[in-house]
Amino acid sequence: MVLIPKSPKNPGYVFEFKKIDEVDKETLEQAAQIALAQIEEKNYEQELVARGVTKIIKLGIAFKGKQALIITE
Numbered sequence: 001m002v003l004i005p006k007s008p009k010n011p012g013y014v015f016e017f018k019k020i021d022e023v024d025k026e027t028l029e030q031a032a033q034i035a036l037a038q039i040e041e042k043n044y045e046q047e048l049v050a051r052g053v054t055k056i057i058k059l060g061i062a063f064k065g066k067q068a069l070i071i072t073e
Contacts, residue, residue: 001014001015001016001017002014002015002044002045002047002048003015004047004048004051005053008051008052008053008054010053010055011053011055011056011057012048012051012053012055012056012057013056013057013058013059014039014044014045014048014056014057014058014059015059015061016035016036016038016039016044016058016059016060017035017061017063018031018034018035018060018061018062019062019063019064020062020063020064021064022064024064028062028064028067028068028069029062029069031060031062031069032062032069032070032071033060033071034062035060035061035062035071036059036060036071036073037060038060039058039060039073045058057072057073058072058073059071059072059073060073
């Protein structure tokens with residue numbers, strides 16, 4: 001998910017969500033790191049850059065049931 005600010009002077013946000021099932025062996029932190037890596041690999045911030053946004057906040061969000069972990073870059 002990408003939140004585009006009305007003004008390029010304000011920060012833009014890129015979110016990537018990862019759900020961990022009960023059978024998955026990865027931890028919340030590992031899944032959140034994978035989410036951040038996916039933002040970079042797939043160049044999700046491209047739309048923000050094209051609109052002149054210079055401050056981009058990237059968030060990798062992992063969740064398992066009611067537990068969640070957010071890592072930002």
